[in-house]
Amino acid sequence: MEQQHLLRSIPKVDELLSEASGVAWEALSPAAVRDGVRGALDALREGILSGALSALPGREAILEDALARAGAAELPSLRRVINGTGVVLHTNLGRSCLSARASAAVAEVARHYSTLEYDVESGSRGSRHDHIDGLLASVTGAEAAMVVNNNAAAVLLILSAMGRGGEVVASRGELVEIGGSFRIPDIMTQCGCALREVGATNKTHLFDYENAIGPETRALLRVHTSNFRIVGFCERPGLAELVELGRKHGLPVIEDLGSGSLVDLAAFGIHDEPTVQQSVRAGVDVISFSGDKLLGGPQAGLILGKKQYIEKLKKHPLARALRVDKMTIAALRETLWAYRDGERAREQVPVLAMLGAPEDALRARAEKLRLALAEAGAQAQTVPAEGQVGGGSCPTQLVRSWAVAVDPGALTVDALAEKLRRFPLPIIGRISQGQYLLDVRTLLEEDVDDICRAVKEAVS
Numbered sequence: 001m002e003q004q005h006l007l008r009s010i011p012k013v014d015e016l017l018s019e020a021s022g023v024a025w026e027a028l029s030p031a032a033v034r035d036g037v038r039g040a041l042d043a044l045r046e047g048i049l050s051g052a053l054s055a056l057p058g059r060e061a062i063l064e065d066a067l068a069r070a071g072a073a074e075l076p077s078l079r080r081v082i083n084g085t086g087v088v089l090h091t092n093l094g095r096s097c098l099s100a101r102a103s104a105a106v107a108e109v110a111r112h113y114s115t116l117e118y119d120v121e122s123g124s125r126g127s128r129h130d131h132i133d134g135l136l137a138s139v140t141g142a143e144a145a146m147v148v149n150n151n152a153a154a155v156l157l158i159l160s161a162m163g164r165g166g167e168v169v170a171s172r173g174e175l176v177e178i179g180g181s182f183r184i185p186d187i188m189t190q191c192g193c194a195l196r197e198v199g200a201t202n203k204t205h206l207f208d209y210e211n212a213i214g215p216e217t218r219a220l221l222r223v224h225t226s227n228f229r230i231v232g233f234c235e236r237p238g239l240a241e242l243v244e245l246g247r248k249h250g251l252p253v254i255e256d257l258g259s260g261s262l263v264d265l266a267a268f269g270i271h272d273e274p275t276v277q278q279s280v281r282a283g284v285d286v287i288s289f290s291g292d293k294l295l296g297g298p299q300a301g302l303i304l305g306k307k308q309y310i311e312k313l314k315k316h317p318l319a320r321a322l323r324v325d326k327m328t329i330a331a332l333r334e335t336l337w338a339y340r341d342g343e344r345a346r347e348q349v350p351v352l353a354m355l356g357a358p359e360d361a362l363r364a365r366a367e368k369l370r371l372a373l374a375e376a377g378a379q380a381q382t383v384p385a386e387g388q389v390g391g392g393s394c395p396t397q398l399v400r401s402w403a404v405a406v407d408p409g410a411l412t413v414d415a416l417a418e419k420l421r422r423f424p425l426p427i428i429g430r431i432s433q434g435q436y437l438l439d440v441r442t443l444l445e446e447d448v449d450d451i452c453r454a455v456k457e458a459v460s
């Protein structure tokens with residue numbers, strides 16, 4: 001009886017809608033407002049039916065709940081977050097951040113018509129490949145280049161065009177799974193080529209490749225073990241030796257470089273990561289790597305190599321299915337353009353700026369954040385931290401960094417982490433040894449005010 005009475009006294013949707021007015025409500029779209037109001041009323045109904053609610057909350061409280069729900073409904077599920085994890089290429093957080101110039105270029109072509117496939121000189125049709133291919137070849141020293149949607153697509157295209165109907169030889173130690181069920185052996189099957197595995201997990205010799213070459217062989221494949229390392233009793237032939245073997249038998253050598261850095265990261269204390277130019281110089285026939293890993297550009301698959309093979313790839317039917325859009329081209333052009341001058345790339349490309357930030361600068365940044373937090377009334381201390389490159393790149397390298405450890409006050413560190421994560425602009429930190437850390441390596445200048453505001457609200 002009581003329950004029936006309560007259910008009947010739940011306000012009607014239209015009633016509540018008519019009361020939902022004021023600045024906060026006006027900022028929301030009508031659809032979000034409706035969703036918010038419906039959500040709040042549904043929650044009341046459920047609460048009553050389950051027995052959790054024995055009295056209706058006041059009108060104010062219901063409206064407040066509806067407003068919160070409407071605000072949440074308005075938020076896109078894909079939105080900006082603040083990365084305090086110290087993992088520079090965080091795959092779950094969107095890998096690389098574009099430079100200011102690259103993101104401005106994206107906005108420009110997104111909002112307007114563009115020369116995507118139009119040649120203003122002749123006033124006739126142009127090619128979308130022309131915006132990137134020459135620049136990419138000149139920056140890397142390759143004969144020719146092309147771009148597809150991501151590196152997985154690049155590998156798919158290369159193996160389909162060059163291996164179909166035959167065998168591709170690859171080392172057992174390089175049969176990588178890169179995540180999301182993308183495994184080299186499976187992708188070979190998908191591309192219609194037979195994998196000819198050679199060597200052992202830890203050791204593959206040049207003669208292993210040579211012994212496997214036969215009339216069905218179409219190519220030799222090298223895969224950069226970007227997301228894991230085999231250490232200890234291990235060996236594989238040098239790239240130049242493999243290329244020489246390929247030449248001897250008239251077979252192309254293909255390399256999936258994975259992360260693909262254009263600068264030598266040894267300068268940043270990151271060893272063990274080959275550069276793209278090294279592979280080009282070694283004479284590898286076709287090389288592919290990601291646009292949004294160490295290059296620091298948009299999601300893309302960059303393909304470089306000998307002209308005869310790149311031409312073949314461009315003509316393959318899959319190339320059309322895997323082509324990139326104008327926004328990717330715009331972002332990639334600006335990113336690659338910065339690389340024409342190494343110094344400029346280090347300043348402008350966020351991935352490089354983050355990886356190359358010197359320890360004392362990071363320490364100073366942490367101190368600045370600590371002071372800003374103190375001013376906002378939140379306690380924190382600066383602590384040394386260890387970050388990661390991430391994105392399945394340089395897996396054994398920890399990069400020394402600095403962080404602020406935020407005092408959770410009356411909260412537990414887990415509760416603090418959850419509160420900060422659930423803000424409209426989510427803040428993602430890291431819990432280490434019982435402390436809530438925000439690693440400053442991956443924070444952007446503009447994040448500081450938002451962090452202070454959120455932390456203050458969370459701990460108060």
Ligand SMILES: *Cc1c(COP(=O)(O)O)cnc(C)c1O
Pocket residue numbers: 150151152153155176178223224225226227256257258259289290291292300301392
């Ligand atoms: C990351 C990676 C890929 C996939 O690249 P995406 O750009 O994410 O598609 C392929 N191969 C290797 C070795 C990788 O490290």
